Amino acid sequence: MSAVLDKVTINGVEVPLIFERETLLPIASMQVVFRYSGSLADGEHPGLAKFSARMMNEGTKSLGATGFARALEQRAISLSAHSGTETFVFELGSLKEQFDKGVSLFADLLKEPNLTDESFKKVQTTTIGALMRKESDYDYQASLLLKKALFEGTPLARPADGAVEDIEALKLSDVKAFVGKHLVLARAIVVIGGDMSLEEAKAFAQKALSPLAAGKSEPLPFFEASDKGRTVEEYKPTEQAYIYFGSPFALRVDDPDAYKARVAAFILGSSGFGSRLMEEVRVKRGLAYSAYGRIVLNKSSSYFSGYLQTKLESQDEALEVVKRVIGDFVKKGATQQELDDAKMFLLGSEPLRNETLSQRLGRAFNEYYKGLGLGYSKKQLELIEALSLEELNAFIEAHPEIAKLTVAIVTAEKK
Template sequence: MSAVLDRVEVNGVEIPMIFEEERVLPIASMQVVFRYSGSLADDGRPGLAKFSARMMNEGTRSLGSTGFAKALEERAISLSTHAGTETFVFELSSLKEQFGKGVELFTSLLEEPNLSDVSFKKVQATTVGSLMRKESDYDYQASILLKKLLFAGTPLANPADGTVEDIKSLKLDEVARFLKEHLVLHRAIVVIGGAMTLQEAKAYAKEALKPLVAGKSEPLPYYKASGAAKTKTEKRATEQAYIYFGAPFDMRVNDPQSYKAKVAAFILGSSGFGSRLMEEVRVKRGLAYSAYGRIVLNKSSSYFSGYLQTKLESQSEAEKVVREVIETFVKKGATQKELEDAKMFLLGSEPLRNETLSQRLGRAFNEYYKGLGLGYAKKQLELIEALTLEDLNSFIAAHPEILKLSFAVITNESEAPKTKSEK
């Protein structure tokens, strides 16, 4: 059966619940998603949401990190926590016969997370170590630099993991306060399925969430990407240039024409070999091993972005080619062959994206969360199949804002061509 949208009442609060029954395998899984509780909710403390998620992976105060991990491992239960930009997510999965125990352990994690000084210092040390290693990850550094250009003055300009200084200055009571404010029923969405009935799913959800208070929610803010078209260069000890670029894209996540954006992005840069950017940057000119571009549509932002790596001496030429490719695409649009190739891949690969229960539940959650309605993925395929070249090119021409490109570049201090650090 396909996924359905229902509701479950916990402590007097109605919580959305997405459910799909599947009895091909004796498995069960559940995600509990808390809205507006990711890095956007760091409240001036970059890295707080992701750090808090890592703390929730430290088990319960009673069992400790090792004891809790052992209790999970003995029954082949997987339970983990992570925070994204907009959401804070718990994931639980196991064989159906062990799922009740998994829910019990999940409940105990919410009741008494291991917010001890020892665990805090452990997570703090490992996070700082990870961030220090990222200082020489120039792809990561360039991507952070691009976000600062596109979303200056907003939470999206901050690195989601924070900086070394951010994490060193965090306090345990800030983590405790974040979890208390955000792990509440009014923010929760349950995504559950497997070898169970709808009524069983509701019972599991009620049991899992019973430690939580009602709390309160708030609307997710939207941040518009900058069209200032700036270039920012940072000098590092690197043997190649890391070029990240981006621009505003004027479309909201639930726009009925979003399927056209998917096709346009596929042709321009997200399809790998065969895309415009790859063909022009790598195949024809040999300027990079790969070149990529995509359109990002989130509830909190929408923008176009891409990246490539190139030789130091080719940096200026590569930037020029990227601008030319995107400008030509906006002015002249796609070709009939490009449209047909895009349709063939997008329609043909759909079964591979929905083979597992996890994939299908994830798709159903995205449809609900983005306000598209369950079943939108099937409708989107029908719209893509019927899309004409004229309609596609009219859509592409209607989005000249992607020409307002900003560039974030990490390059070598001694050999890089002379450019203004910021235009």
């Protein structure tokens, strides 16, 4: 059966529930997603959401990190927390016969997370170590530099993991305050499926989330990408130039024309070999091992971005090629052959994106979260199949803003 949207009442709060039954294998899985609880909600503490997720992976106070991990491992249960830009997510999975125990352990984790000084210091030390190692990851540094320039003055300009000084300044009380505010029923969405009935799924959700307070939700803000078209450089002892580029894209995540953006991005830069950027930058000129570009449509932002690495002496030429390719794409659009190839791949590869229960549940969640309605993915494929070259090129021409590139380069200082 396909996924259905329902709701479950927990402690007097109606929580959205997305469910799909899958009886081919005796498995069960559940995701609990908390809205507007990712890095956008860090406030004055960059990196707080991701740090809090790491703390929630430290088990319960009663069992500790080691004891909690052992309780999961003995029953082949997986349970983890992670944080993105907009959401904070728990994932639980196991064989159906062990799922009730997994749900009990999940409830214990929410009831008494191991938010102790000992765990805090452990997570703080490992996080700082990871961030220090990233200081020599120039690809990562270039991506941060782009976000800083593209979304200057907004929470999206800050590194989601924070910087070393941010993590050093964190206190355990900051984590407790974040968890108390964000892990609440008013922000929760349950995504659950497997070898169970809808009523069983609701019972599992009630049991897992019963320790949570009702709490409050709030609307997710939207942040515009810069159209200033400036270039920023950062000098490092590197033998490669790391080039990231981005621009605004005037389309919201739930726009009816979003499927056209998917096709346009595929042709321009997201399809690997065969894309305009890859053909012009690598295949024809050998300026980079790869060149990539994509359109990002989130609830909090919409923008075009891409990247490449090249030799120091080739960075100016490579960047000029990128700008010319994007400019030509906006002015002239795609060819019929490019549209036909894009349709063949996007339609033909659809079964591979829909094979597993987790893939289908993930898709259903995205459809709901982005306000598209369950089943939109199938409708989108029908729209792509019917898309004409004239319609696609009119759409591309209507978005000249993607040529207003902000460029971030990590490179060696010129002698």
